Amino acid sequence: MNVLVIFTHPNHQSLSYAFLQQVLRGMGDNPAIREVQVADLYADKFDPVLVFNEEKRRRDMHADPRLAKYREQLRWADKIVLIYPIWWGRPPAMLLGFIDQMFASGFAYRDKKGLFPEGLLKGKSVVCVSTMKGPANYPLLWLNNAHKVLMRRALFGFVGMKRVKFFEFGSMESPKGRQKEKLDKVYRYFKAVAN
Template sequence: MNMLVVFAHPTHESLSHAFLQQVIRGSGENAAVKDVQVLDLYASGFDPVLVRRRDMHLDPELAAHREQLLWADKIVFVYPIWWGRPPAMLLGYIDRMFASGFAYRDQGGLLPEGLLRNKSVVCVSTMKGPPLYPLFWLNNAHKVLMRKALFRFVGIRKAKFFEFGRMETPGGAQARKLEKVYRYFKTVAG
C-alpha cells in the first residue's frame, strides 16, 4: 500500500510532530506499506488560500498534490484540533485539493459521484481539552465534518480516527498514546 501523510502543524517541536514521527516509524516497520510520502503543509509553503472555485481540478500549481492523492491508497492526516476543528491550513488544503472534477463529479442528483473510491483515511489529532469534549459539547462536529462532509462525499468510506484529549497536561499519557499510534501503523493492512 502507498501512504500519503499530510502534516498540518506549524512547528516541529509540537506533540503533533511527535505523532507524525510515530506514523512514519510504524509504517516503516510494516511489510504491507510499500511507500510513504509526507507532505508537511507548513514546511512546504502550501498556499491554503482559495482564490477560485471553477476548474480548480486543472490548476497546474496543484498538479503534484493531485498526483500524490491519486497515488495514495491510504491518506493520513496528522493535526491538532483548534477551536473544535482542524487548523485553517488543513482546511485550506481540503478546499483546494478535494475539488469538483478531481475528488467528485456532480451528477445532477442529491449526492455527487465520489472519485476517490478504494482509498482509506486515518486522522490523528490532538487537543488540549478533555477527550470527550468534542462528543458532549460539540456533538462530534469534527468527526462529522471529516467523515460525512468530506470523506464520504468524495467516495472514501473507510475512515479511522485517533482523537487524543488532555494532551497538554502532565497526566495526558502522551507516551502511551504515541505508542498506540506507532503500533497501529506497524500492523495496519489497508
C-alpha cells in the first residue's frame, strides 16, 4: 500500500506535528505499507489562492503545471491521510485552498449526465486526523457534524472515495486532554491498518 500524508499546520512544534510523527512511526512499523510520501503544505509554501483570469481558466485547472507534483502523488496513493487542526469548525484555509485546486474537474471527477459526476479517484481510502481546542462532541452538538459532512460527502464521496475514517480529537489544549493516549491510539491504528 502506498500512502500520501497531507500535513497542514504552520508549526512543527504543534500537537498536529506530534500526530504526524505518530502516524509516520506507526506506518514505519506496518509491513502492509510499501511507501509513504508527505506533502507538508506550509513547508512547501503551497499557494491556496485560486486565480482565474484571461490566462488561467478554471476548466484548465486539472492540467496546471504548478500542481503536477501533487496530482502525481494523489494518483499514486492507495490511502490518503490528512492531518490538520480544526479552526472555526472547519479545516484551515490552506487545506481548503489545496482541495479547491487539486480536486478539479478532469482530474478528480468528470461531469456526466445526471445529478452526480463520475468520481475519478475511486478505490482510494482516506483517514482524517484532526485536533481542536473545543470538546470532542462540539462539532456534532453545535455544528451538526459540518466538518465530517464536508469532508465525507461534499469532497471525498463526490470524487469516488467512499472509505473515510475520522480521528477527531477534542480538548487538545486542556491539561486533561489525554494527548498521550490519543497519540498512542493513532500510532496503533497506523501500525495495524491493512487497506
